[in-house]
Amino acid sequence: MSRPEGIREVDVLIVGAGLSAAAASKRLVDAGYETVAIERYALPRNKPCSGIISPRGHRFLIENFGPLPREILHEPTSCQGVTFHFRGMIQMPMDFDYGSTPHLNRMNSDYWAVKQSKVEVHDRTRLISLENRGNHVEVLAKQDKEDVRYRARMVIGADGTNSQVVCSLYPGYRQSINWFTVRQYLHEIIECPLDRRYFHFWFHPGLGYYTWSHERNGRQIIGVGHKAGDKLTARHQKTIEYLEKHYGVKLKPTEDKETVVNNFGLSLINRYVFGKGNVIVTGQAAGFLNMIAEGMSCALHSGAIAGEAAVEAMRSNADLQSVYRQMIASEVRRCSDQWNPIKILFGRPHEADFREALSRLRGRDKRKVIVEILKFLYPWGEYNWGRQMVMQALIRELRGNYSPSRWL
Amino acid sequence: MKQDEFNTTKLPRGIIPPDPVGPDSLKGVPRQQTNPSRWDGTGWNAFVAELTSRDIMINQSLAGRSVYITDGGGVAMGLPRGVLVARSSEDVATILKAAQKYTVPVSVRGGGLTTEGECISFGGLQLDTRGMSNVLHIDEANLTVRTEAGIYWHSLAEALRRRGLDYISAPLNMTSSVGGTLGVGGIDINSPKFGCSADQAIALKVVTPTGEIVECSERENTELFERVLLGYGQFGVITEATLKIRPFTPITMHYFYYSSLRTAIDDLRFLVEEEAADYLGILTMLDRAINLLVAFDSDEKEREFFSRYKKRISGLGEIGFAIHMAAHYALHPWKAKEALYLLERKRSLLPELSPAAHMHGNKIIDRTVVFSRAVWKFWGDREMVIPDLATSSEKFAEAVERGNEVCRRYFPHYTLYCVGIKLFGSFENRPRYELSCIPPDAQNFGYGCEFEPMLGNHNYSRDHFQSFKNEIYDIGVDMGTSYYRFGGMMKGYIRRAFGDELVDKHLAMKQKADPAMILNPDVIF
DSSP states (O other), X not given: OOOOOSEEEEEEEEEOOSHHHHHHHHHHHHTTOOEEEEOSXXXXXXXXXXXXXXXXXXXXXXXXXXXXXXXXXXXXXXXXXXXXEETTTEEEEEEBTTSOEEEEOHHHHHHHHHHHTTOEEEOSEEEEEEEEOSSOEEEEEEETTEEEEEEEEEEEEOOOTTOHHHHHHOTTHHHXXXXXEEEEEEEEEEEOOSOTTEEEXXXXXXXXXXXXXXXXXXXXXXXXXXXXXXXXXXXXXXXXXXXXXXXXXXXXXXXXXXXXXXXXXXTTXXXXXXXXXXXXXXXXXXXXXXXXXXXXXXXXXXXHHHHHHHHHHHHHTOOHHHHHXXXXXXXXXXXXXXXXXXXXXXXXXXXXXXXXXXXXXOHHHHHXXXXXXXXHHGGGGGGOOHHHHHHHHHHHHHHSSOOGGGOO | XXXXXXXXXXXXXXXXXXXXXXXXXXXXXXXXXSSOOOOOOTTHHHHHHHXXXXXXXXXXXXXXXXXXXXXXXXXXXXXXXXEEEOOSHHHHHHHHHHHHHHTOOEEEESSOOOSSSTTXXXXXXXXXXXXXXXXXXXXXXXXXXXXXXTSBHHHHHHHHHTXXXXXXXXXXXXXXXXXXXXXXXXXXXXXXXXXXXXXXXEEEEEEXXXXXXXXXXXXXXXXXXXXXXXXXXXXXXXXXXXXEEEEOOOEEEEEEEESOHHHHHHXXXXXXXXXXXXXXXXXXXXXXXXXXXXXXXXXXHHHHIIIIIGGGSOOBOHHHHHHHHHXXXXXXXXXXXXXXXXXXXXXXXXXXXSXXXXXXXXXESOHHHHHHHHIIIIIOOSSOOOOEEEEOHHHHHHHHHHHHHHHHHHOSSEXXXXXXXXXXXXXXXXXXXXXXXXXXTOBSEEEEEEEEEXXXXXXXXXXXXXXXXXXXXXXXHHHTOBOXXXXXXXXXXXXXXXXXXXXXXXXXXXXXXXXXXXXXXXXXX
């Protein structure tokens, strides 16, 4: 990867080199705009993630970057669906619409996508600051230990959860939202009766806010998530004991773990962050996260929209924010609909059929499942999201859109 | 890991590799990249140098290339590496020979009015055919015209009008080129009578993908003739065409109004199949005000229509429909906004369909000018998103109704445009119909409906458009229809609609005709 000399002038600078950056790059490079993506780590870089992408995201990858090579997939290569587990050993397997979906190796898949986009990447380059100057943005970054400078007509922040772009634009932002920690532990398998074709998720408030398991490359992932600062090791141990006792899962001690800090919650309450001036924010940096924390498909789609908005703003000399905020409304609808109680009850916002799976249960189990889901939501009450979600759901019904006035 | 360690980067074009994800992954959706990657430019400099040595200068300036960045659709974007405005068949032949030698992708463009990015070059050479735009010969006795194929229909019409002549069937959009239109079909409101534009071609001069200049017709080089017509630019560049023409006639237009899509479609099918009028089509405002257009070249035909057919259709006149609509909205006052939209649309649109400058009594003097102006003024947004379904007569009403439901979910305002298309013979004696917009199960007539949202000044994401188009095209897969626009961004539907056997047959023909697969490479395969 090359190193810029002096001030590098570009049409668009993208911060990040993950899936949303790749999608934005694709649109910009296709349209002939000089685009550089900066990435703080050396590529290819790993990203802690389940790797289970929704069918919609899979289709986007194929249609924009080409058929997926085997090298970007883990083993098992696919995931057939999601199984929800409830206390009392009630299980609800739900197959994805359109068939099984890829189990991505994020180190290779992100690298493949960004290479396929044909964007120029400066890796080992960390954003330090950016300054909106009206008709352009001055960017300071560090490549290894040296300062590098860019002058861009526009900047796209696609640098994930803990976005440096967002922090540069909104200095107090990091302290203003709730943060969560998610960690996945990898174990050698002694015995695991969990169906390896599915992603397993537990609605069990005693285990944590977010507890899942699936197989990867012959090892079993046990994932736990809770509010930042919580002792995840203890929650992990409790989950291991629970799975062994109730499911007969026997695993060797963990050998490896991956941790990520998450801005979970913004898409539930329509509190997205889209930037200001000539800087727009996309992907998980903007707050996009689908149900069961699948963020890749909305990262791809929102990233592409960010790229399209930049192209449109440059082509028609229009205000970037205005164009982007109109265009991104479709992805906001898709993403927030997944959390919208009215859509869940009366619509079909997910890529697996929850209501059909529920209808397959016996009457007593159906009631238990609903009670368990409500109990699972109870600990989330401290964030006061419930009322906001209901209000946003009503606005969505009345206006057809979520309110843009809540976006930062 | 290096890029070349990913083993799909050098896949032969058109080949769908085995799926490493799972056999049931994305059921039925082929693993096909529909938004092409920018070509890497290998061999470009040598290609340009060879052409320069033959006095063909490629424009590589950013300003020169930027005007070709998108097509009439305005959604797909791609910047060519260089542009050439071709002046002759020989120019085209030289370019294609060199392109074969250096494996340089060549995308051909006339009026550039594709909507799915079919004529866009993603980093290769953009070959603009508009430098070949002369009318070569008008044969008034035999009613034919020989023209260069980069000409706009508008310019061809201008030349023909001076002799009291007219072309037979062309799109209502007169800045499409003759060559491009013959390559995809070309539908008009007189297609129920005369078929698509491609069926008006008598002979063609074609430059094959390997650079041979070949004259072809129904009697000479028939196979090439049949492959180039409706061939989506895969088997050659049409540089000249001999077309059937006819005496020019002013037309008389009548409108019948409906509030039911199905009734209007049933009447359209009835009139088309009875050959009751010279021009027929449906244009709607949402699915509330449905307008059946009926027009005639002669007073005799008009009289015959009113004496034999008028009483057998259910459409209302303007006053009757106004009363009907007033009653409807009086009973549905919460839809006042919709009523105001329809009123405003009617107020601004209908006068444009009978402008004083183009009227002589009750006759429209030049329907093509009138309709082309109206198309751009009332339907020509910055983006043109026009998914369509092409069906047999039996499937048409259901296809339109299902597509209409999709429109309602995605956009506040939209238009449906429905026409019939006369077929000449079967797939056996007209191979051109194979893998085209002509529905495989159509007998004598095919039907098409375009679903066109009115976008106004709103910025929609490409994903929103793509989701909308996918839902329309999924209806086609479900019902076994064809499409008028199935290339470019929608080419993922080709195998789903036509089946692997037929597509692989055409792929084999393409590989034989175009060994380096350089001509219009991102359109079908």
